[in-house]
Amino acid sequence: MSDEVTRSVEAAAWVAAVSAARDEGFDRFDWLDATDDIGRTDTVSVVCQLRARDGAPVRLRTRVPRRGGVLASLAGVFPGAAWCEREAGEGYAVDFGGGDGRRLLLGPDAPEAPLLKDHPLAARAAVPWPGADEPEEGARARRRMVPPGVPDPAIWGERDPSDGQADPEDVATSTSGGRVRRSRDRGAGR
Amino acid sequence: MTATHGRIRLIEDRCTSCMICARECPVWCISIDAHTEPDPASEASRRPRLHNVLDRFAIDWSVCMYCGICVDECPFDALEWNGEHVSPGASLPDLVHQRDRLAPDPGGRPTA
Numbered sequence: 001m002s003d004e005v006t007r008s009v010e011a012a013a014w015v016a017a018v019s020a021a022r023d024e025g026f027d028r029f030d031w032l033d034a035t036d037d038i039g040r041t042d043t044v045s046v047v048c049q050l051r052a053r054d055g056a057p058v059r060l061r062t063r064v065p066r067r068g069g070v071l072a073s074l075a076g077v078f079p080g081a082a083w084c085e086r087e088a089g090e091g092y093a094v095d096f097g098g099g100d101g102r103r104l105l106l107g108p109d110a111p112e113a114p115l116l117k118d119h120p121l122a123a124r125a126a127v128p129w130p131g132a133d134e135p136e137e138g139a140r141a142r143r144r145m146v147p148p149g150v151p152d153p154a155i156w157g158e159r160d161p162s163d164g165q166a167d168p169e170d171v172a173t174s175t176s177g178g179r180v181r182r183s184r185d186r187g188a189g190r
Numbered sequence: 191m192t193a194t195h196g197r198i199r200l201i202e203d204r205c206t207s208c209m210i211c212a213r214e215c216p217v218w219c220i221s222i223d224a225h226t227e228p229d230p231a232s233e234a235s236r237r238p239r240l241h242n243v244l245d246r247f248a249i250d251w252s253v254c255m256y257c258g259i260c261v262d263e264c265p266f267d268a269l270e271w272n273g274e275h276v277s278p279g280a281s282l283p284d285l286v287h288q289r290d291r292l293a294p295d296p297g298g299r300p301t302a
Contacts, residue, residue, distance in 0.1 A: 131212040
């Protein structure tokens with residue numbers, strides 16, 4: 001949509017900015033969600049879309065720290081936002097202060113923040129991926145491919161513990177799928 | 191093409207075994223085996239070209255969620271909705287359909 005407007009807002013001014021947008025006429029709460037900015041900045045972006053009566057949307061975006069981020073709840077402005085905040089809070093470890101802190105989707109033994117990109121999908125990593133094959137003699141690929149959601153084994157899994165913690169950028173790249181960076185390149189980069 | 195999200199048909203003549211459908215499938219239900227052969231059209235040239243020859247194409251309907259991403263992503267339109275639903279099977283292996291059932295051409299080939 002060409003008429004889409006996104007406003008970047010400081011986390012401290014989040015509720016005030018959403019209230020102001022509502023008073024401007026964007027008085028319908030559409031959705032609220034979060035994305036992980038790993039590899040770019042060490043934050044989680046929280047995005048809220050509001051609509052005006054004529055259908056025009058406005059998006060408000062703010063950033064909170066990736067771990068232990070706190071953002072004031074919009075439940076006082078739009079009561080319906082509490083539901084979305086419960087989802088986003090669970091998935092991305094954002095504490096919506098003053099909102100409904102109860103868990104919505106995950107069980108008590110679920111991992112913390114499974115939607116953060118450095119949370120590997122362990123069940124997938126344990127299963128052979130049919131897309132790993134190259135169409136040549138039925139052999140495994142010379143260029144190893146990894147599926148989305150399963151990190152490069154050099155980053156997670158078979159990683160040499162003496163290499164320390166993986167670089168967040170490497171984690172983000174490896175979980176988006178594609179070619180595995182060859183160990184020769186990694187060695188040359190050091 | 192808007193059609194019932196049921197069975198998917200494979201049009202073998204169009205498939206180049208490029209693996210895009212298998213890689214885009216969110217539930218990993220497509221498996222493909224292929225090998226390369228020299229392209230007869232390029233035999234006269236100095237470096238004959240190779241092309242992929244499909245050996246096996248299977249969809250596991252017990253895993254498929256009928257999202258149609260494979261149909262949308264195939265660059266050669268080799269997959270399309272069949273318009274029918276998948277018939278039930280007595281066991282899970284019965285729901286893995288090979289080329290003979292995905293591409294039921296006249297005089298269909300035996301299963302790989």
